[in-house]
Amino acid sequence: MSAVIGALPSPRVGRARPRPRATLVLAIGILAIALAWAFVPGLFTAHDPLAGVAAEALQPPSPAHPFGTDATGRDLLARVVFGAGNSLAGAALAVLVGLIAGTAIGVLAGSSGGFVEEALMRVVDVLLAIPGLLLALSVIVLLGFGVTNAAIAVGITSIAVFARLARSQVVRVRRTDYVEAAFGSGGTFLAVLRRHVLPNSLGAVVALAALQFGSAILQISTLGFLGYGAPPPIPEWGLLIAESRDYVATAWWLTTLPGLVVAAVVLAANRIAAAIRESSA
């Protein structure tokens, strides 16, 4: 270790100096492509994601099939492209559930205080106490399997995180001098909430939403991998990887390439979240 550990770098002048824009541009590009796949998949592949050509089964990547083909001769790229819709729509739904319910709880708790805050935050404690995946599995058992239910389950697991952040932001902003000054200039509770507290609290919440989008893609694909999401043969990213597990030894592309796509999209979402957080801080 001593070879790489050098002298202590001096403290940064401004905190967290802005990271290079190039990675941000790349991240936006990746997410734009993924969204385009979701909305107009037909533009990106000529192959059918569901019907395979038996004679072309398990072919490695080639110009005709850039991602190769699976055991039933379906084009893997087509399945990944068509799977984007399921995965991204699910992630968007999950974020929406968590964002709306969590922010409502958090803003209500943070701006009302007293018994209401106490009660709401204990509910949040319970939601936090159950590990995310187990909570999602419990909700799925309750609602049944499927893409939409998996998305709702993932959304419910993020309610607590949104609620906590929204509450702490509201409480922080409420304690600032400028909110006191706004009351001092004759503002009513609602006017101050609308003009000062919400605009200054929600930047961090929006950044969290972007972060949760990436993490929802991961969680939904995990549920899909475990078999609780979309039923086969619907293309869904987690399920794609699960289906190709039997060919690990012989067809590397079947697992590797869809996984790389998932990682790239999640990484892009996280990069954008970091950019939002920096600009709203």
Next chain:
Amino acid sequence: MTEPLLTIDDLAVSYRARRERRTALEGLSLELGRGEVLALVGESGSGKSTTAQSIVGLLPEGGRIDRGSIALRLAGGPIDLARLEGRALEDIRGRRVALVPQDPGTSLNPVQTIGASVAAPLRIHRWGRPEAIRRRVVELLDRVGLDDPERRARQHPHELSGGMRQRALIAAAIALEPELIIADEPTSALDVTVQRRILDLLDDLRGELGSSVLLITHDLAVAAERADAIAVLRGGRLEEAGPTRAVLEQPASRYTATLLADAPALADESPRAPRPPAEPFVVVERLAHEYGRGADAHRAVDDVGFGIERGTTHALVGESGSGKTTIGRAVAGFHAPSAGGIRIGDRDVVAARRDRSLRRVVQLVSQNPFASLDPRRTVAQSIGEPLQNLGAPDGRRLDRRELASRVSAAIAHVALPPDAGDRLPRELSGGQRQRVAIARALIIEPAVVVLDEAVSALDVTVQAQILALLERLQGELGLTYLFITHDLAVVRRIADTVTVLRQGRAVETGTAEQVLLRPRHGYTRALLDAVPSPDWLRTSSAAGIDPTPLEVA
């Protein structure tokens, strides 16, 4: 003639800012003699802290010495600190050059005992065996005037007051009897009476150890009182340097003359003359306030009363914990006192506290204008907010055009540039932000304004401008001010009447002339004595040449 201990020659330092390099110091040359005190004086951004950081090799990331040398002449021959690195530099730091930092609140490791912090330089430089170090630490804590040093050594920073922490930091700095002590604003975070005792301690130790002191301060009065020589910095350049008395009596630079004229402690002014007594407009009676309940209750204000006549300024003076802010906030209607009454005219402030129309009568301007302005709202939005909430001073609702014209009038009134309305608070200087806060308080045309340390965070030249602005507005609008401050020198400039507070109690109330010139209470005298000013200046006037009017901050 002996050679100076420290010679800085043509030092230039720059920082990396975004894509370009910004100059922080441009060709600075200085000398510090053995056993002498050199004060480095300047306002924020003048480069005085950069100078200190360059000497100890602790420039923040992105900072770089572009040229020049910093020669430290030790027994073994001179060393150029500007070129020293790594082990060699670490060997000098703490042993030959020691630092007394600015903010004792954050300069001690919060999870270490005081003893461990003071022992650090001894252990780093392998001064002796653990047992000997332990004894030396107790001896040092005793030397810097901490009571019961054995116990203090076992305590943590949060258990000590600011002054005690600064004493501990001084103990650590002198542990190895360094040749050079750099004191970077060593007292600016402390109360005035504590400030005096800490500066006395530094003086004593310097005499004892024969060390030289580089005293960095924004306060010309502190420099005048303590230093053998003064160097004035402005915008990274040396404005002038020389023996203290020569610089202050015959400043060569107009900037120094302005600084001198604006430094309230050095100003040769008498307090405002008393007015004939009249019916008080603001009446505070038997005010008391407690924080907490039961056994934890802490009485922040205890039986304080005073009256303020219409159109005059009453100063509430006290150190931290005196209860001055609590009183000011109660007068502004921000919280209800535990007991006592507050009247403005015929209005009962305590009863009308939740009544929004009270905001037309009394407004508060707080210490930190950066924190009291919403960072996402433009200056015009902030200034117009009271009108949006309450309507015009006569209660009428205003349309958009009228609102805009009243806001531009308010911007002009506090002498902000006309285009300031579209800017965000972070694009303004500290003085400009305070002007915005004042404009916002005044746009609703209140009768009373509570100014809570409203000029304390500002550089002296800006402070002088804001005080002049407040005086002008008072004359034009007939405003009544409750002026809260820790700084008696500022009181002399602005107050008609004064209440001196100590630990929640009023120790003395009277006209400014009586309290400042003929104090009756010992604590008031102690506060007055703590205002730094050299003996020779008390008799002679400093104003040698006319000060330059600076651009509006």
Next chain:
Amino acid sequence: MPYALRRTAQAGLVVIATFVVAFLLLQALPGDAIVARYASPELGLTDAQLDELRTVYGTDRPVWEQLWASATGFLTGDLGTSLQSGAAVETLLAAALPSTLTLAALGFLAAVALAVAIAAVATFGRAEWLRRAFRSLPPLFVSIPVFWLGIVLLQVLSFQLGLIPVINASPAQALVLPVLTIAVPIAAPLAQVLIRAIDDTVAEPFIAVARARGAGTRWLLGREVARNAALPTLTIAGVLFGELVAGAVVTETVFARTGVGRLTQEAVANRDIPVLQAVVVISAIGFVLINLAVDLAAPAIDPRLRRAVHA
């Protein structure tokens, strides 16, 4: 009330509330678990047989009575009966636990080692490019699907490089890939928090003061930074526990290992609610206990918290 007592009582309340929520969510709300599980036509059970099953599982009684029975059962170590296998849930868990605990403990240790190494190079690395590269590792790690990582490790290390045998592996060899897989999602947030905590501490004025006393890197790291950075790191222990549970479910499924994670996965697939409920409640207790321990231990690390504790 003393802080420790108040904090413990609060933790107890959360556990009780979680138990009730888990019970209502899983047993009361879905209607009739017996119908859901056994009423499918292919099993061909008669209504009388279903009623008998209801009596056996106690689902014919009112909800509050079931809740009470379930709660007292939990307190006496009776976690109910698996709908799938008919075995006692506590027996199933006891059999599965050792394997999962081994995996989790080793995975956690590996994660800590990995996170400390990443954070050290990211903050004190010799060159700026090195620090930047290591700073980008945690965001990369949190973006990788865990199940995919497991499969890729298997593919590369076992099938292509042949480093770890797929069949007839010794118990130790069989642990290598699962431990690596579970370590990554835990190391990522840990490294992230460590890096931020070190950054924050290094920016504190007392670090500059220590450097002005001549302190070198080793002194700064060991005596000034470590303890100050420890506290924010400890506060995410609960989150890491959750990651560990999720990691166990995924890793045990990928590598076909027996354990609590596999048990959970099968319980969900078969709607075996008593098993799932037991796992949920026990995990919640684990989460609450870890956070309680962190909160009670924090004053030992940061003396500033002691005053609040005694007040």
